[in-house]
Amino acid sequence: MKNRFDFVIVGAGSAGCVLANRLSHEQRNRVLLIEAGGSDWNPWIHIPLGFGKLFNSKRENWLDYTVAEPFLENRKIFQPRGKVIGGSSSINGLVYVRGQREDYDHWERLGNSGWGYTDLLPYFLMAEDQAHGLSSFHGTGGPLHVEDVPDRYQICDSFIEAAQQAGYPRNDDFNSAGQEGAGYFQMTTKRGVRQSTAKAYLKPVMKRRNLEVVTHAHVTRVVTDKGRAVGVEFLSNGHVRKVSAEREVIVCAGAIGSPQILQLSGIGSPDLLRNLDIPVAASLPGVGRNLQDHYRSMLVFRAIQGLSVNDSLRTFSGKFVSGIRYLVGRRGPLAISAGIGGGFFRTGSDVGRPDLQISISMFSTTEVPGRLDKFSGFTASTIQLRPESRGTVSIKSANPLIPPVIQMNYLSTPKDREMAVIGIRLMRDIATRPGMRAVIEEEILPGQSALTDAQLLSHAKERGGSIFHPVGTCRMGSDDDAVVDRNLRVRGMEKLRVVDASVMPTLISGNTNATTIAIAEKAASMILNE
Structure with missing residues (x-):
């Protein structure tokens, strides 16, 4: 391995793989991409429904x-993020939404x-290879293939x-002229195989x-050195290595990792850094602040027997048949995303644009995390699109191997x-309409005994969680906290x-992976044009 490069990119995730591809296109640019995790050899990475196998994997x-x-009954909330080539795009739920x-x-x-x-x-279009074809809202020929869920499901x-019976429009493309309405989501897959940024951007080059x-x-x-980034230090095989960056260091470690690395480098709040005996290289109090995430409240329904993926995957014979269906035709339960459909809704007549997402x-x-219920069940997640709550990421030690403190302040x-x-309540209203009454036997969670606002809020606090869209901790802006x-x-x-989801000033109205990729595309264009 060489020690001198033009560009050193920290993190081979959704943004880092994009930058490695685009910056190395010019042969005169010597590019190093550094990843804390390993290769994406695990077959479950490439099988869409395999994300469930990766949530508790220390390897990825x-x-x-x-x-x-404090506002969730003092529960600690799981925050998975990718530690593998492709980063979180290798372990996420594959839903493609731009906001x-x-x-x-x-x-x-x-x-x-x-x-x-x-x-x-233009950068969304540049990235995209859209199965629907070229249009004013979609691109073709880009690295990232986007396609429909391969099968239709009666529940969705x-x-x-x-x-529609509740008065909301149908929407067959959430990424076109308007987002409002109900429909199927699209997926970052190609013929039923996950399209992480590692697969789409990095491996071809x-x-x-x-x-x-x-x-x-x-x-x-x-x-x-004297107000300039000159390189990167990292641990590899038990040894400390240093490499120099003659043009730039680009940090792409995500909304949790990027502020952690900056703080370890002496870039952040002077009070925090001095308390940890880290020399202050740049006083930037905003590093680690402005943390935002989408919080979901969960409704679980018992469906008519045979309509849920639970029915296909909770028995050996069902798993065998599903495996054959996927191997032969890239279809069936293993080929679906975390949320196959849902919609974006306005919660009142005075609300100008959708402020709530429902994901089916x-x-x-409901009982053991990661273990499918024994009944034919499906989940409806309700998600406030633009939450007001703000949290922080801050290191608690100068030791880079100690995880940072993550405080989300959900529902604060x-x-x-x-x-x-x-x-x-909005999801419950849709569930009472004739279209859904035909497939629902009963509401399991929160259950019909939960009727008052206080009871529903208690359910949200006790059973809700992250939908895994942290952003904002290295916010873009021109004010003192940027x-x-x-x-x-x-x-x-x-x-x-810094090029990743941490630079977003505010959360977008939907899943964040597509936007992170577009940010990286725009950043690469800016760098190359300079």
């Missing part, structure tokens, strides 16, 4: 938890010129029908002579608590950028 997952959350036009226009109004919807749309069809990828390398800090999962796990505002109840500028350069530090 950092297995983070929050500290006790709403207004999300990005809001970023621009916050002072981030060049980040409005019309600015970002009934949900769509019931939503691995043989480039100017690109080097090192795995099982835990970055300990960015090396700085064709399985349920009255609005967020109100939305948790509204979401459950961490990066609109070019994603770390403020007060030369030759250092």
Whole structure:
């Protein structure tokens, strides 16, 4: 391995793989990509429903938890994130959603010129290889294949029908002119196989002579000198290695990992750093602040026997048949995403755009985490799209192997608590419509005995959890608390950028992986144009 590169990229996740591909396209650029995890050899990574096998895998997952959350009965909430080539795009639920036009226009109004919807749309199109074909909202020929769920399911069809009966429109493409309505989600798969950024962006260019990828390398800090990033230090095979970056260090470790690495490098709140005896390289109090995530409240229904994935996968014979279906035709239960369908809804006539997402999962796990229920069950997750609650990520030691403290503060505002109840009631209303009554036998959770707002809020606090979309901890902006500028350069530090979900000023209205990829595409374009 060489020691001198033009670009050193920290983290081979959703953003890092994109940057490695685009920056190494120019042969004069010497690019190093550093990943703490290993290769994506595990077959469950590539089987869509295999994400359930990866949530508790130490090999592919950092297995983070929050500290006790004060508004969730002091429960610690699981925060999985990828520790493998492809990062979280190798272990996520595969749902492809871009959010709403207004999300990005809001970023621009916050002072981030060049980040409005019309600015970002070309990068969504650049990334995409859309199964529906080329249009003003979709691209073809890009690295990332996006396609429909291969099969249709009666439960999801009934949900769509019931939503229409409740007065909501049908929407066959959440990533086009408008997001509102009910329909099937699209997936980041290609003929039934997961399209992580490792598979879509990195592996096709691995043989480039100017690109080097090192795995099982835990970055300990960015090396700085007089206000400039000059390299990266990492642990590999028990040894400390250092490499230099002659042009830039680009941190792509995600909303948890990126602020941790910056703080370990002396970039962050001076009070935090001095308390840990870390020399201050750049005073940036905003590092680790502004943490946001989508919290889900969960409803579980008992369906008519035979309609749920529970029926197919809880017996040996069912697993065998499902395995054959997947191996032969890339269809069946193993070919589905975490949420195959659902919708985006306005919770009141005075709400200008959808503020609630419902995701329908064709399985349920009410007792033992990860173990399918013995009954024919499905899950409806209700998700407030733009929560007000804000949390923090902060290191508690100068030891880079000690995980940071993650405090999400879920449901810490009255609005967020109100939305948790509204979401459950909205889903219940859809469930009572004729379309869904035809497939539902009973509501298991929270159960018909939970009627008052207080009872529903208690259920949300006791049984809800993350939908795994943390963002915002290295926020883009021009104010004193911003961490990066609109070019994603770390403020007060030369030759250092952050490119991942942590730079989002606010959560987008939906799943975050597609947006993270688009951010990386735009960042690569900016860097190459410079």
